[in-house]
Structures are given as C-alpha cells and as structure tokens.
Amino acid sequence: MKEEEKKKTLTTNQGSPVDNDQASITTQNPTMTLLSDTHMIEKLAHFDRERIPERVVHAKGSGAFGYFEVTNDVTKYTCADFLSQVGKKTEMLARFSTVGGEKGSADTARDPRGFALKFYTEQGNYDMVGNNTPVFFIRDGIKFPDFIHTQKRNPISNLPDPDAFWDFLSLTPESIHQVTILFSDRGTPDGFRHMHGFSSHTFMWYNANGEHVWIKWHFKTAQGVKNFTNEQATELAGTDPNYATRDLYESIEKGDYPAWNAYIQIMTPKEANNYKFDPFDITKVWYQGDYPLIPVGRFVLNRNPENHFNEIEQAAFSPGNFVPGIAASPDKMLQVRLFSYPDTHRHRLGANFDQLPVNAPKCPMHNYQRDSYMNTRNDAPAPNYYPNSFEGPSPDAKFAPPALDVQGLAARHEYPLGDIDFVQTGELYGRVLSDYDKTNLINNLVGHMKNAQQRIQLRQAALFYKAHPEYGTRIAQGLGLSVDRVKQLAEMSQEDRVKATAQ
Numbered sequence: 144m145k146e147e148e149k150k151k152t153l154t155t156n157q158g159s160p161v162d163n164d165q166a167s168i169t170t171q172n173p174t175m176t177l178l179s180d181t182h183m184i185e186k187l188a189h190f191d192r193e194r195i196p197e198r199v200v201h202a203k204g205s206g207a208f209g210y211f212e213v214t215n216d217v218t219k220y221t222c223a224d225f226l227s228q229v230g231k232k233t234e235m236l237a238r239f240s241t242v243g244g245e246k247g248s249a250d251t252a253r254d255p256r257g258f259a260l261k262f263y264t265e266q267g268n269y270d271m272v273g274n275n276t277p278v279f280f281i282r283d284g285i286k287f288p289d290f291i292h293t294q295k296r297n298p299i300s301n302l303p304d305p306d307a308f309w310d311f312l313s314l315t316p317e318s319i320h321q322v323t324i325l326f327s328d329r330g331t332p333d334g335f336r337h338m339h340g341f342s343s344h345t346f347m348w349y350n351a352n353g354e355h356v357w358i359k360w361h362f363k364t365a366q367g368v369k370n371f372t373n374e375q376a377t378e379l380a381g382t383d384p385n386y387a388t389r390d391l392y393e394s395i396e397k398g399d400y401p402a403w404n405a406y407i408q409i410m411t412p413k414e415a416n417n418y419k420f421d422p423f424d425i426t427k428v429w430y431q432g433d434y435p436l437i438p439v440g441r442f443v444l445n446r447n448p449e450n451h452f453n454e455i456e457q458a459a460f461s462p463g464n465f466v467p468g469i470a471a472s473p474d475k476m477l478q479v480r481l482f483s484y485p486d487t488h489r490h491r492l493g494a495n496f497d498q499l500p501v502n503a504p505k506c507p508m509h510n511y512q513r514d515s516y517m518n519t520r521n522d523a524p525a526p527n528y529y530p531n532s533f534e535g536p537s538p539d540a541k542f543a544p545p546a547l548d549v550q551g552l553a554a555r556h557e558y559p560l561g562d563i564d565f566v567q568t569g570e571l572y573g574r575v576l577s578d579y580d581k582t583n584l585i586n587n588l589v590g591h592m593k594n595a596q597q598r599i600q601l602r603q604a605a606l607f608y609k610a611h612p613e614y615g616t617r618i619a620q621g622l623g624l625s626v627d628r629v630k631q632l633a634e635m636s637q638e639d640r641v642k643a644t645a646q
Contacts, residue, residue, distance in 0.1 A: 155182055156189070195456070196491050197246045200291055201257040204240025205335070205388040206455045207395055209444035211235050211262055211405070217439055220356055220409060221348040223468030225264040226439065236261040236501065237444055238458055239335035239391070242274070243294040249380035250387035251371060253330045253587070255321075258340030258362065259460040260442070263505040270464035271360055272484065275332060276325075277341040279425045280318040282558060284479020290315075305594035313603040313644075316560055316637055317426045319610055320568045326587040327580055331376035333369035334390040336401040344462065344477040345423050347470040347544065348409075355545045357410045357422060357472060359429060361436055365402040373587050392447055400445045406436035420563065423474040427567060454501045459488040470544035475558075493517050509536035560637050568610040581617075589621035600624060602644040605632035 153161045161182050168180035178184070211233045217226055225233040240257035241248060256275040261268055281290055293311040297304040312318045324330065332338040342360035349355040371379070379386050394401060408429050410422055420427040448454035461484035462477060471477060488496045494515035496502055513520075513527050526533050576584065588607075592600050600622050608615020608629050619629040632640050 155185055198240075198491070199487065200242050201240040201259075202246040203244055203248050203250065204238050204257060204455070205391055205451075206236060206238035206259075206458065207391060207444040207448065208234070208236050208446040208454075209400070209442055211260075211440055211442040213440045215438045215440070217348075217407070217437070218350065220350055220358070220407075221468040222351045223264075223269070223348075223466055224266045225262055225269065225466070226468070234263045234505065235442060236263075236454075236458060237442070238455060238460065239387070243291070249384035250334075251331055251376040251379045251384070253325065253373070253376065253591075255325060255330070256332060256335065256338060258338075259458075260340075260362075261458065261460060261464075261502075262466075264466050265506050266466045267506060267508075268464050268502070268504045269466045269469065270460045270462060271342055272460045272462040272480075273340055273342045273344070273360065275338040275340055276321060276329070277343055277359075277361075277428045278320050278324070279343055279476060280312070280321045281315060281476065282317055282424050282426050283475045284483070286315065287476075287479065287483075305591065306596055306599060309592060309595040309599045309603050313599055313606060314641065316606050317558075317564055319565065319606050320426050320571070323568050323571055323584065323610075326591070327576065327584045328370035328372060330587070331371040331373060332387075333371055334387040336366045336391060336394060337364055337369035339363050339368065340403065343425055344474045344480075345410075345472040346477075347472050348407075349468060349470065349545050353545050355412065355470075357412070357415055358407045361406040361408070362403040362442075363406065365404060365441070372583060373590070391444075395444060395447050400443050402441055402443045404441045405439045407439055408434040409437060410434055420567075423472055423477075424558075425474060425476045426564065453499075457492060457496075457499050457501055459485075459492060459496050459499075459502045461485045461488070467542045467544075473547070495519070511535070562609075565606075565610040569614070572611045572614045585617045585621055588618055592618070592622060597624070598644040598646065601629060601632060602640060604629045605635075605640060608633040 153164055155161060164182075164186075167183045168177045169175055170177070176183070211225070213226055213229050213231045216229055225231065238257065238259045240259075241250065241252055241254045242257060243254050244252050258273045258275050260271040262270075281287065290311060293304070293307040296302060297307065312322055329338075340360075340362035345357050345359055347355050348358045383389070391401070408431070410418070410429065415422045418429075418433075420429075422429065461481070463471070463481035463485065465471070471481060492499065495517050498517070498519050511527050511529050513522070526535050529535060529537070572581065572584075592603060595603075601624055604615050604618045604622065604624055606615075607618050612630075615629055615633060616626050618624075619626045632643060635643065
C-alpha cells in the first residue's frame, strides 16, 4: 500500500473531508469569523456538549472487561442460565469506583468502593451492583438523598462539612457498623485489585421447580487484601490521585490479570423467619458460622476498554437487571434502588441508554418501547403495541419468579432502633480487629470528628460506647471529652440522647 493511501484524511462528522483544522474562516482585515465555517461550528458545538452529567454517587471510577466461569454446581438453587454448568464462561464488565467524591477526586480517599458487575448472559444482562463492604449506612432508601447530601459539599461554603457528616450519622445510629468499617483501614484499600466485593443486599435465587432461597454474594480477591493507612492514602492523594485507576489499567496491559473468587451464602425462607437478625437489613451481616460461604465461580479481568467514555463512563448498572433464576428480596434499601438506578441513567444518558453497546444485551431483545432520543433500533415492520395479532413478542408465564406472601397494612413502617443494632459493631471492634487495626480506627475517627461541634462529638462517641465501652472511651479520650458524660449519654434512649445534645 502506498504511503498516501495509508494516510487518513480528517473529516466532519458527516464524513466530508476537512481542508484546514488550524485556521477558522474569517474576513481578512479586520478578522471577523464567519458563520459559514461549518467545520469550526461543528467542532466547537460538539466540544460544548462532550461532557455528560457525572454520576451523583460513584462518579470517579474505572473498569475492565473479562469473563465469569462457573466452578461449582449451584443448579439446586438457581435456574440462571449463566450458572447452569460447571466450566461455562460468560462475558462480563466490572466497574470499581469511589462513592462520595467528585469525578476529579483522589482514588485513595476514605470512602466505600463501588463494586459493579455486568454479566452479558444468553438470557439478558444480569447486574450485581454492590460495594467493597458487606453492609451499608442506612436501611431505608428514603434516607439516601439526605445521607449523600451530608457527604457532599456544604451548599453555602462549597466545602466538606464535618458537622453535617457527623450530625446525620449520630442521628442515624444504624450507620455505626458501616462507619466503623469505613474508618478502619478497609476504608482506604490499596487500589481496586486488592479488595473484596459484596452484594450487601439479600437476593432471591430460585430453581427450575420454583423453589427459592435467599442469598448474599461475596467476591474474594485472588490478589489478597491490601489496605493503606490513612497517612499512606493521604500522601498518594497528593502525589498520585489516580493510583487505583492506573494500577488496574497497567496490570491488565502487562498481562497480570486480576481475578476474584465468587461465593454465596444461602438461607432458606424458614430460616429467614427465625434468624437472630432481620436477614433483609443491609446494616447487618449473616454470620458465616451460621451460613458458610459456598463457592460458585470466579471472574477474571483481561481486557481494558478501548474507549473509557464509551465503555466505562456510559456503562449503566442496575441492581434490578435480573435474569430468570434471580430476583429481588424484601430489602427496603434494595427496593428503592430498583427504581433509582435506571432512573438516574435515563437522566444522565437518555431514555435509550440501554441501546449503547456497553449496555446492550448480547442476546436477542424484543419489546414495544419505541423512539425518544438516540433510538437506534429497527423494529419495522413489527407492531408497536400489545396484544396484537401480527406475531409480535408475547410474555411467557414460565419465567415468573416465585410469588411471595405479602400481608399487613400499607403504611410508613419505621424500623425501630434497638440494642441489637450495636451488637455486630461491638463484635467487629472487640473480636475481629487487631490492636493495630483498633489504633488506626481510633486515630482515623478522632482526626475526622475533631472538626465537628462538641455536642455532635458527644452524641457520636456515645454510640461507639454503646457498641463497645472501650471503643467509646478511646474516642472520648482522643477528642478530650468527658468519658463519664459519654457513658451517661450511651445509657439513654436515642430520643433522650438527641435532646441532651441538641445545643
């Protein structure tokens, strides 16, 4: 091939060759730019629109493609096709992210990490949208906008607001389990490759006979868990704020493919009715001594995106993207996410976000949704309504998940706070964390809480004391608070504690 044939000619978006990309069309003297320069107008107009709204949460992230492979037979529990045979492989996408920070924030900031997986199965896309922690801050989705507002910038000062941060958490005691994990070194993982992933939520699995169980996903990193201390994470935020993004990309580029082993915990419906905690409460874990991990498979990431915007920034995950064999549970937080995730994608990417290549299923797709912005489907000459007598697609009752018996009044049922909400946090502090981990946890908390008002410090320290006396005592001492006052507050009801620290 001749050299001139190899050379690519710059064109407009319509394919028309461009003669000059360095000088706009103007008058000669004085120079006035002319509206007739359609190439310049197209170039600038596209530039003005090349940024889409960033995600409200999980804005900073990176991802890669790979495959999921089944290693153990779980057909007794689910009829999901991609889990139907040992050795079966399914193409997939993973996206990892921080949660509260903006798109330009540091990868090493103290924050939970998003852990989102998209499986391109033969029966449609299945998404597992979780975090690197097995629990969450709140258990009712109606609180989520308020929670996130407190983690973002103050609307007046445009600065992080420690008063808002700790005020909300101290007024929402169910958050204490996740707060403890967040301020341990697990809140600053060493990149994305060295952290576990969890569904956190409970989901339904059902088999070919319509029998169902409740499950939780666990994804264990094959690279081993590594975390940064607060000092290491802070230093990297200044010297290499894209550390995790770079680490994931470069490891795959050099052929060091990261992998995770997939497990589930299984609970029967009968067991769920009698468990010591509400199994659908996302602020709690299921004890592995009661429900051990059952191996399912593994996934490997072996291909970086060719275009980060197209394949990662526009990737749209939803915990409501199920396939036959998997369904939702009565988890109150999950129920709200089923609506909120696809709704935010419609706002960010448009009504046809699911037609973008990264989001489109690999299997055939048929429905009666039509038109709107950026529609690329060609359904002609099929009808656009149902029912019809022109052989259009029809529902099939055999794919219905098992029915759940729902009883009682439809009302705003509040979840009462009880001593049980502090048990697992106390066990985490007293039995799981090493002395080294405890010291880092205390130092991290004190370093952050010291910027909040004293009355808020007292209220939050009392919650730590309620979980474990040593925990609350060390926080109080680190903040220079009266331990006796903190103990006194810990012995109060939450209502009285709030009144006693109102001003």
